[in-house]
Amino acid sequence: MNYENLLVQDSDGILTVTINREKALNALNSQTMLELQRFFSEDAPGRSGLKGIILTGAGDKAFVAGADIKEFLALDAGQGQVMAQRGHDIFFLIERFPKPVIAAVNGFALGGGCELAMACHLRIATENARFGQPEVNLGLIPGYGGTQRLIQYLGKTKAIELLMTADMIGAEEAYRLGLVNYVVPPGQETAKATELIRKISSKGPVAIAKVIESVNAYFQYDEDGFAREVKAFGDTTGTEDFREGAAAFIEKRKPDFKGR
Numbered sequence: 001m002n003y004e005n006l007l008v009q010d011s012d013g014i015l016t017v018t019i020n021r022e023k024a025l026n027a028l029n030s031q032t033m034l035e036l037q038r039f040f041s042e043d044a045p046g047r048s049g050l051k052g053i054i055l056t057g058a059g060d061k062a063f064v065a066g067a068d069i070k071e072f073l074a075l076d077a078g079q080g081q082v083m084a085q086r087g088h089d090i091f092f093l094i095e096r097f098p099k100p101v102i103a104a105v106n107g108f109a110l111g112g113g114c115e116l117a118m119a120c121h122l123r124i125a126t127e128n129a130r131f132g133q134p135e136v137n138l139g140l141i142p143g144y145g146g147t148q149r150l151i152q153y154l155g156k157t158k159a160i161e162l163l164m165t166a167d168m169i170g171a172e173e174a175y176r177l178g179l180v181n182y183v184v185p186p187g188q189e190t191a192k193a194t195e196l197i198r199k200i201s202s203k204g205p206v207a208i209a210k211v212i213e214s215v216n217a218y219f220q221y222d223e224d225g226f227a228r229e230v231k232a233f234g235d236t237t238g239t240e241d242f243r244e245g246a247a248a249f250i251e252k253r254k255p256d257f258k259g260r
């Protein structure tokens, strides 16, 4: 399969998928999202001998710095909901993938990037990795599952603080809070992820798939917080505040929010 924004390398059944938009800090534009969808729904399931998948970002500065702000700047509330629902569907494909998917977080994992890492089964962070959900800086909320998965990993106390303050945390704090499984020096993240996939692939494959399925089932509540997030993301996408927040980001200045 040909990709514009993903590099896919196969090493003895371990696929390393690199999001390859280094100049935009690997921001997730719609083409990249489409390619992730095709990869997880068509390409990867058809590969024989697949042991697991490592997701990482090109360069040494960012894993993924979020959804591509420049691209969704002009969306209205309805289109914002469509964008969020699409992102949820793709990230559920990752979370429900029956083989281990490990995020090798090699720098900024912000907004949609933090959400992408959280949709993976395990996370390895380099010492310089930084995590955060800075959407409120833009007058937005997370739209790819961040309000739900951050609570799953951190608990409500820290999750709601990070969601409301937009503060970033470093790799060591992410480890301490239970967001990442291991912290390694830069350059060693893929080797650590490979070691884990080798270990997991020596176990019963059906059992591993059932572990993933059963763990995911723990978080299926009656009240669908993911659906709430889709609606709320759409609501924030349609605001003047988001236009102002995104314009301020692009013009590299502080936003002047009006609350509408």
Ligand code: CAA
Residues within 6 Å of the ligand: 023, 024, 025, 027, 065, 066, 067, 068, 069, 070, 087, 108, 110, 111, 112, 113, 115, 134, 135, 138, 140, 141, 142, 143, 144, 146
């Ligand atoms: N979308 C589009 N472009 C982005 C981007 C993003 N999320 N993040 C970075 N870029 C671009 C910058 O615009 C810049 O491009 P130009 O050179 O053309 O100006 C380039 O990447 C390098 O970025 P900076 O110059 O800003 O680099 P820096 O070292 O000064 O700062 C950073 C790095 C702190 C990560 C900063 O880029 C930043 O704050 N990025 C935005 C993070 C963010 O807000 N993410 C959330 C996006 S919304 C979202 O993800 C919603 C959702 O849940 C679905």
